[in-house]
Amino acid sequence: MSKKDLGLLILILVVGVVVAVINPRFLLPINLANTSNLIGLFGILSIGQAFVIITGGIELSVGSLVALLGVLFIDMIATRGMAWPLALMLIIVFGGVIGLAHGWLIARLKLQPFVVTLCGLLIYRGVARFYTKDGTAGFAFGQNFPSLEFLTAGRFHGVPNSFIALIVISAVMWVLLHRSVFGRYLYAIGKNEEAAKYSGIHTDRVVIAAYVICGVLTALSAIYFAMYTRSISPASHGQFYELYAIAAAVLGGFSLRGGEGSLVGAVLGTVLLQELQNLVNLLGIPSSLNFAVMGGVILLGVLIDQQWSVFRAQRLVAEAARQQQ
Amino acid sequence: MLKTPVPSGPAEPAPFLALDGIRKTYPGVVALESFSMRVAPGEVIGLVGENGAGKSTLMKILGGIVAPDQGTITVDGAAHERLTVGTSMQAGIAFVHQELNLFDNLDVAANVFLGREPLKGGPLRLVDRAALRAACEPYLKQVGANFPADAPVASLSLAQQQMVEIAKALSMKARLVILDEPTSSLPVAETDKLLDVIAGLKKQGISVIFISHRLHEIQRVAERVLVMRDGALVGRLGKDEISHDAMVKLMIGRALKAREALAPARQPGSVALSARGIRTPAYPHRSVDLDLRRGEILGLAGLVGSGRTELARVLFGIDRRLGGTIALDGPPLALAAAADAVANGIFLVPEDRKATGILLDLPIAQNISLPDLRRHARRFLVSPRSEAGTAEVQKKNLAIKAPSVATLTGTLSGGNQQKVVLGKWLAMKPKVMILDEPTRGIDIGAKAEIYALMRSLADAGVAVLMISSDMEEVIGVSDRIAVMHEGRISGYLDRDDFSQENVLLLAIGKSAGTEAGAAVPAA
Numbered sequence: 001m002s003k004k005d006l007g008l009l010i011l012i013l014v015v016g017v018v019v020a021v022i023n024p025r026f027l028l029p030i031n032l033a034n035t036s037n038l039i040g041l042f043g044i045l046s047i048g049q050a051f052v053i054i055t056g057g058i059e060l061s062v063g064s065l066v067a068l069l070g071v072l073f074i075d076m077i078a079t080r081g082m083a084w085p086l087a088l089m090l091i092i093v094f095g096g097v098i099g100l101a102h103g104w105l106i107a108r109l110k111l112q113p114f115v116v117t118l119c120g121l122l123i124y125r126g127v128a129r130f131y132t133k134d135g136t137a138g139f140a141f142g143q144n145f146p147s148l149e150f151l152t153a154g155r156f157h158g159v160p161n162s163f164i165a166l167i168v169i170s171a172v173m174w175v176l177l178h179r180s181v182f183g184r185y186l187y188a189i190g191k192n193e194e195a196a197k198y199s200g201i202h203t204d205r206v207v208i209a210a211y212v213i214c215g216v217l218t219a220l221s222a223i224y225f226a227m228y229t230r231s232i233s234p235a236s237h238g239q240f241y242e243l244y245a246i247a248a249a250v251l252g253g254f255s256l257r258g259g260e261g262s263l264v265g266a267v268l269g270t271v272l273l274q275e276l277q278n279l280v281n282l283l284g285i286p287s288s289l290n291f292a293v294m295g296g297v298i299l300l301g302v303l304i305d306q307q308w309s310v311f312r313a314q315r316l317v318a319e320a321a322r323q324q325q
Numbered sequence: 326m327l328k329t330p331v332p333s334g335p336a337e338p339a340p341f342l343a344l345d346g347i348r349k350t351y352p353g354v355v356a357l358e359s360f361s362m363r364v365a366p367g368e369v370i371g372l373v374g375e376n377g378a379g380k381s382t383l384m385k386i387l388g389g390i391v392a393p394d395q396g397t398i399t400v401d402g403a404a405h406e407r408l409t410v411g412t413s414m415q416a417g418i419a420f421v422h423q424e425l426n427l428f429d430n431l432d433v434a435a436n437v438f439l440g441r442e443p444l445k446g447g448p449l450r451l452v453d454r455a456a457l458r459a460a461c462e463p464y465l466k467q468v469g470a471n472f473p474a475d476a477p478v479a480s481l482s483l484a485q486q487q488m489v490e491i492a493k494a495l496s497m498k499a500r501l502v503i504l505d506e507p508t509s510s511l512p513v514a515e516t517d518k519l520l521d522v523i524a525g526l527k528k529q530g531i532s533v534i535f536i537s538h539r540l541h542e543i544q545r546v547a548e549r550v551l552v553m554r555d556g557a558l559v560g561r562l563g564k565d566e567i568s569h570d571a572m573v574k575l576m577i578g579r580a581l582k583a584r585e586a587l588a589p590a591r592q593p594g595s596v597a598l599s600a601r602g603i604r605t606p607a608y609p610h611r612s613v614d615l616d617l618r619r620g621e622i623l624g625l626a627g628l629v630g631s632g633r634t635e636l637a638r639v640l641f642g643i644d645r646r647l648g649g650t651i652a653l654d655g656p657p658l659a660l661a662a663a664a665d666a667v668a669n670g671i672f673l674v675p676e677d678r679k680a681t682g683i684l685l686d687l688p689i690a691q692n693i694s695l696p697d698l699r700r701h702a703r704r705f706l707v708s709p710r711s712e713a714g715t716a717e718v719q720k721k722n723l724a725i726k727a728p729s730v731a732t733l734t735g736t737l738s739g740g741n742q743q744k745v746v747l748g749k750w751l752a753m754k755p756k757v758m759i760l761d762e763p764t765r766g767i768d769i770g771a772k773a774e775i776y777a778l779m780r781s782l783a784d785a786g787v788a789v790l791m792i793s794s795d796m797e798e799v800i801g802v803s804d805r806i807a808v809m810h811e812g813r814i815s816g817y818l819d820r821d822d823f824s825q826e827n828v829l830l831l832a833i834g835k836s837a838g839t840e841a842g843a844a845v846p847a848a
Contacts (some may be wrong), residue, residue: 179706181698188695191686197643198681199696199749200667259686 001264004253004305008268011301015275023282033160035278037153040162041224042244043270046252047173048217049245050266051210054177054190056258057106057113059211061098061120062245065218066238068128069095070226074137077145084148092219098124099215103208121242128234138231152227162224166267169217174263186210190259247298248273253305272297338365342416342501342532347396349382349556356382357393358557364501367530369523371547373540373572375796375829379556380536384503388420389413416501419494423506425486429479434461436478437493464492467529468522484515488522495531502526503534508542520546538628538833540569552576573833577826591804594619597788598671598757600640602649607635608812609647615807615814617757617788622779624803625792626828632812633792634676637759640790641673642666653756667696670756674746674763676792678739682746685735689727690716692734693749719748724774740771747778758782761792776802796825810834 001009020026045062052059069091076087098120105116154161177183185206188196197203226232250256251272252265276297280290340363349357357379364370374380385391386398392407399405400416408416427436434457435442443456461474468488472481478489487507494502504523508516516539523533523546537543543550550567552560552575560575562568598617604610613636617623627633638644640651642660651658653669660666666673675681683692694701694712701711716730723744727737734745743763750758760779764772779802783789793799799806806818808831816831827837 175706181702181705181707184691184695184698184707188684188687188691192680192684194681195684196695197663198641198673198675200664201695202662202664 002253002262005262005264005268008252008265008272012268012272012275015272015279019275019279019282026278026282029158031278031282033155033158035274036163037160037228038277039271039274040160040164040166041221041228042241042248042274043166043267044169044217044221044224045241045245046248046266046270047169047263048214048221049242050249050252050254050261050263051173051177051186051213051217052113053246053249053254053256054186054258054261055207055210056190056193056256057207057210058117058246058256059102059214059218060114060117060242061102061124062214062218063238063241063243064121064124064128065095065098065215066222066225066241067232067234068124068131069219069222070229070232070237071128071132071137071234073223073226074139074232075131077148078137078139078143084145088148088223091223092216095215095217095219095222096212097215099212099218100208102215103211106211107204107207117242125234128237132232132234134235136231136233149227152224162228165220165224169220170263170267177263182206182209187259190257192259244270244273247294251298251301338367340365341401342418343399344386345397345399347383347386347393347398349386349391349393355556357386358555360396360553360556360558362551362558364532364534366500366532367527368549369527369533369535369547371543371550371567372534372536372553373538373543373550373576374553375576377555377795378553378576380553381505382556383553384420384505384536387413387418387503414497417497417499418501418503419497419499421487421490421494421502421504421507425483425490427478427486427489429477432475432477433465433472433481433489433492434458434474436489437461437464437474437496461492461496464495467495467525468492469525482515484511484518487511487519491522491526499531501532501534503536505536506538507535508537508539516542540572540833543567543572544569569835573826573829573835577829591620591783593621593804594786594788597654598640598790599652600649601652603636603639603651604647604649605632605635605639605812606644606647607632611812612649613809613812613814617790619786619788620783621804622783622789622791622802624799624806625790625809626794626796626799626806626832627809628832629794631809631832633809634761636809637673637675637761637790637792640666640757640759641671643673667753670754672750672753672755672758674743674750674758674760676761676765678742678746678766683734683742683749685733687734688731689720689725689734689737689745689748690730692745693719693730693752696749697753715752716748719745719752722751723748723778738768738771740767740774743767743771743775747775751782755782755787757788757790759790759792762794763791764793764795764798796828799828800825808832 016026025031049059049062072094073087073091076082076090077084102116102120105111106113151161156164177186185196185201188199188201189203189206193203225238229237248269249261249266250269252261252267252269254261254266273294276294277290280287280293285293342364343362345361347357347360360383372380382391386393387408389408389410389412397404397406398408405412428439438457438460443453443460444450445453458474465474468491470485470488470492472485478486481489491502507519511519520542523535526533535543535547544567547567548564550562550572551558552562552572554576562571595618596616597619600613600615602612602614604612611632625633635644639646642663642665645661651660653671658665658669679685684695690712693716698707701708701715713730719725720727720730725741725744725748727741734742737745763775767775779789779791783804791802800823804820806823806828807814808816808818808828810832811834815834816837818827818831818837822837830837
């Protein structure tokens with residue numbers, strides 16, 4: 001765990017203690033379970049986003065995809081009667097294909113990531129609304145999928161299974177990002193794509209793979225979100241989720257220029273964001289201020305981090321100068 | 326033919342600018358030595374010299390960017406120790422560089438008057454577009470432009486863009502316009518146009534210093550020519566003395582040096598890399614044939630912009646070739662990406678080390694392992710121990726000066742960074758090693774080490790292609806020299822024909838001197 005991650009963890013704990021002191025309900029098992037469920041859902045999104053951001057890209061269509069894929073999933077199992085494991089596989093493959101398309105447009109056709117995924121944001125939202133005729137996709141009364149519901153919205157010894165899923169995915173993705181050849185390529189490309197290319201790396205393939213990973217994880221979390229809300233009105237479902245994911249990655253130390261950040265950071269960033277949400281609710285702050293609190297804290301965090309590295313750089317220079325004397 | 330450098334000839338009109346005894350040194354190099362010149366109104370002076378002859382230092386001194394160590398600069402009778410950017414502009418000295426400094430998203434008038442726009446609307450400080458255009462027109466007329474002041478710069482040809490630069494210079498009341506290699510990227514028709522503009526400036530009493538490697542252009546427009554070599558003015562040619570041969574002779578300064586020390590002769594091996602009819606994006610209508618033999622160092626010489634780097638990029642698979650075939654040890658190679666070249670043992674040490682050679686933010690070990698990461702991985706997980714082991718070996722063999730292999734590459738000196746680039750390829754099995762300006766910006770000690778390294782690679786049977794603009798390096802290190810001129814190979818030189826004169830003749834598109842032996846022109 002890097003120093004940056006440690007700082008973030010301490011911040012999370014300090015905020016937690018303060019909230020717990022002001023409102024002890026923060027520590028009630030039911031509150032912790034609910035919050036960790038949300039951490040699980042948003043955390044999976046953030047990890048996907050992190051893989052794209054590390055290449056110096058961005059994926060803005062995440063929220064709309066959560067709506068579109070959620071609608072499709074519910075439609076498949078609730079109205080078309082498809083077996084849920086098959087539907088799950090199909091949705092995940094679909095997410096991967098969309099990631100592939102984005103990656104191809106960006107890496108091969110050299111379109112800007114912001115533009116490609118902004119168009120995705122508009123397109124998928126529109127298609128989702130059209131697909132449901134602007135209605136709501138949901139389950140019929142009494143329709144149950146016990147094993148699917150257990151895996152997505154259920155709990156294991158009181159711990160939400162979505163949170164457990166996040167832990168498992170984080171572990172796998174941590175190895176992929178921080179220990180594998182592919183992960184090293186991602187960092188190299190984020191730092192200097194040209195130099196990576198001159199080292200014989202198929203940079204466009206690696207970039208495309210990053211978008212595919214993001215698409216797959218988004219699809220997975222779309223299913224979790226669908227099973228959590230159980231009904232989806234595609235006009236608003238998943239709105240701004242891409243921004244939550246980006247914010248979590250930035251809080252976790254990712255640079256939007258690419259090449260920097262750790263997986264632990266992205267997860268901790270999600271934890272902090274959800275903790276702040278929870279804080280707004282528990283401390284009786286008007287929920288309309290929700291976004292303002294989040295934005296304020298992120299800005300403050302990034303500012304402190306920036307100033308801290310400037311300070312450290314200056315100290316290094318001063319030390320070097322002293323040693324020379 | 327060679328006049329002794331007397332400060333001023335009798336026929337010259339009164340000069341408004343004079344340089345006397347200018348000297349400028351950089352650590353380890355004398356860039357300019359007792360340089361003197363006069364500029365009179367309305368004269369066109371050609372300035373020629375090889376890469377590194379001191380032309381750019383002279384330009385920087387005239388532009389007020391660097392201060393000379395010695396000497397005086399006299400402007401309109403007032404002597405200065407140095408010019409500043411401000412005094413240079415006041416003196417009416419303007420530059421048009423090879424790389425144009427125009428904003429191609431703005432129109433012509435906006436570029437000419439950038440930062441000096443006529444305003445209206447009082448405190449609103451709005452740009453008065455009509456006045457701007459009206460103010461621009463006369464200058465465009467002066468340079469004979471055939472485009473309006475509101476034409477977007479992006480829509481103009483390169484020569485037209487240069488006219489905009491010249492118009493900009495005129496609008497700042499320039500008395501002396503210095504054109505630095507203005508024609509090097511222009512097609513012939515456009516070049517004619519620009520030369521006409523120069524003639525037009527002269528008629529209006531504006532002086533021009535015209536720097537070019539294209540001697541026939543100098544011959545066409547210049548009234549006198551200054552030839553520089555190794556930081557000194559080595560010759561002045563008057564109007565009737567200007568000839569191609571005279572300029573070349575002065576540029577090389579034949580019989581100046583005895584023949585450079587050559588590498589000992591070697592028996593060349595079989596052909597490793599064979600390129601046929603290669604066309605690169607830089608010169609789509611020229612093609613290159615090149616055979617690179619095992620165990621030889623082939624020096625690739627030529628002037629800047631002759632297409633050498635582009636050829637290297639194509640051979641390494643970074644750029645797609647527009648045509649031609651590349652074969653390695655017989656069978657042809659697809660080379661769709663650098664990864665294909667790397668997989669086949671063709672490696673490139675690129676010209677721009679910081680942008681493309683290494684990742685400055687990564688430790689030495691991770692830079693060295695990057696192209697061969699799969700070998701350092703068990704299943705698909707990278708083994709840092711294996712990486713560090715390989716890096717340690719390279720660090721030791723190449724004598725990379727760094728605290729450890731975990732040191733960030735960006736903190737190393739240029740020479741050590743270059744060794745890291747070399748190390749990443751040496752850790753693999755090179756068959757063909759392409760080095761683009763491998764010793765640029767590197768201190769002398771590290772240079773010698775890199776030469777020795779190239780030699781030991783060749784001795785081990787690697788085919789080495791060394792691109793270099795350093796004449797002595799090319800002659801001293803190569804077993805054979807190929808010279809490029811405007812996108813094609815203008816000739817090969819074998820050891821017996823190695824001379825600066827022959828390299829330079831081929832570099833400017835002539836065939837090598839006959840007295841030095843037969844040079845084989847490319848097919």
